[in-house]
Amino acid sequence: MxxxxxxxxxxxxxxxxxxxxxxxxxxxxxxxxxxxxxxxxxxxxxxxxxxxxxxxxxxxxxxxxxxxxxxxxxxxxxxxxxxxxxxxxxxxxxxxxxxxxxHAGERVTVGSASISTLELNHPGGNLGYRVECDGRSVVYATDIEQSEEGDARFFAFAKGADLLIYDSMYTEDEYCGRHGPARTGWGHSTWQAAVRAANESQAKTLVLFHHDPARDDAGMTRLLRQVRKHRPEAIAAREHMTLHVK
Missing domain, CATH: 3.60.15.10 (Ribonuclease Z/Hydroxyacylglutathione hydrolase-like)
Known part of the structure; x- marks a missing residue:
């Protein structure tokens, strides 16, 4: 970045x-x-x-x-x-x-950027980062699993972000075990939870991230199509992708 x-x-x-x-x-x-x-x-x-x-x-x-x-x-x-x-x-x-x-809750300054931190729900611990610079903000939330207590803290942390990069590894059916083994407790989220996080935090653009490595490009296209029914601006992260926050 x-x-x-x-x-x-x-x-x-x-x-x-x-x-x-x-x-x-x-x-x-x-x-x-x-x-x-x-x-x-x-x-x-x-x-x-x-x-x-x-x-x-x-x-x-x-x-x-x-x-x-x-x-x-x-x-x-x-x-x-x-x-x-x-x-x-x-x-x-x-x-x-x-x-x-x-430590979670600390703020770091690098040049003109201010970077704040939040502990996310993931086995072994995980920091989420929010970067603010020149009136723009990006939230990086990889490896986060939805939780009732943690969600409210995260929505406040990501409030109004211009770009929300959010773990969306599973579908709800995969997460709950209706397709394959249940993934609850594994520390990752669903695209449905990503949509909710973007909505509740009023983020401007949602970037789906930390894709299931078993999901091929065609599968990602189908998943993104579902997400865009709820968030038309949503983007699925790809290798070598460049995004400009204006």
Whole structure:
């Protein structure tokens, strides 16, 4: 996410590798703030393959919540150790790195952007982020499961967002177990819950996110068609998609 001259990166899944190659191709030093929602593999496994982090001219500031008695730096280092990975972060990362532990409810300032945080309903914990800059706002809510108590807090957190990026992994039938095993308690949401979140928070544009990896493009087209009966402006996130918030 570009905010003026600042680059904000949210999570480091497999997309971190092509992002890194794109940044290196610009042939200039990279400076960015990286906000991690949580540390499940699908949100972190791109870190060891993020090329700019191996180059000393680059600088990155990491933000994320301490979990299970470990600070952010310990958590990131811990996922690059034997027998899981051949080299350590301390041994191969050459960029200038800073680490900032962030707790739910805290606010971070990066350049002209203000980033606020909220604990979301997900096994092991997960931070949602709201970015505000120049009168515009984007809410990033990956890995959230609907819950009566948590929903009200989230609607207030996302109030009036220009862009709401929201977990919409399942259909209601999939979530409840009418099609396949029940997914309740797995930490993910439905497109119906995404629509409700957008409506209740009065978000301007809903972006469906964290798709079920078993759902192909045709399935996503069908799902989006259903969502647009309720939210005509809704967008299904795709790889390499660029959105401009005006």
């Amino acid at each position: 570009g905010v003026g001259d600042e680059l904000l990166i949210f999570d480091l899944g497999t997309g971190a590798r092509p992002l890194g190659e794109h940044l290196v191709a610009q042939a200039k030093a990279v400076q960015a703030s990286i906000f991690l929602s949580h540390y499940h593999y699908d949100h972190l496994q791109g870190l060891p393959f993020f090329t700019p982090i191996f180059m000393p001219q680059n600088a990155f500031t990491f933000y994320g919540s301490p979990r299970n008695g470990q600070c952010l730096k310990e958590i990131l280092s811990g996922q690059m150790t034997q027998p899981y990975f051949p080299v350590t972060a301390e041994g191969v990362f050459r960029a200038q790195l800073d680490y900032h532990d962030v």
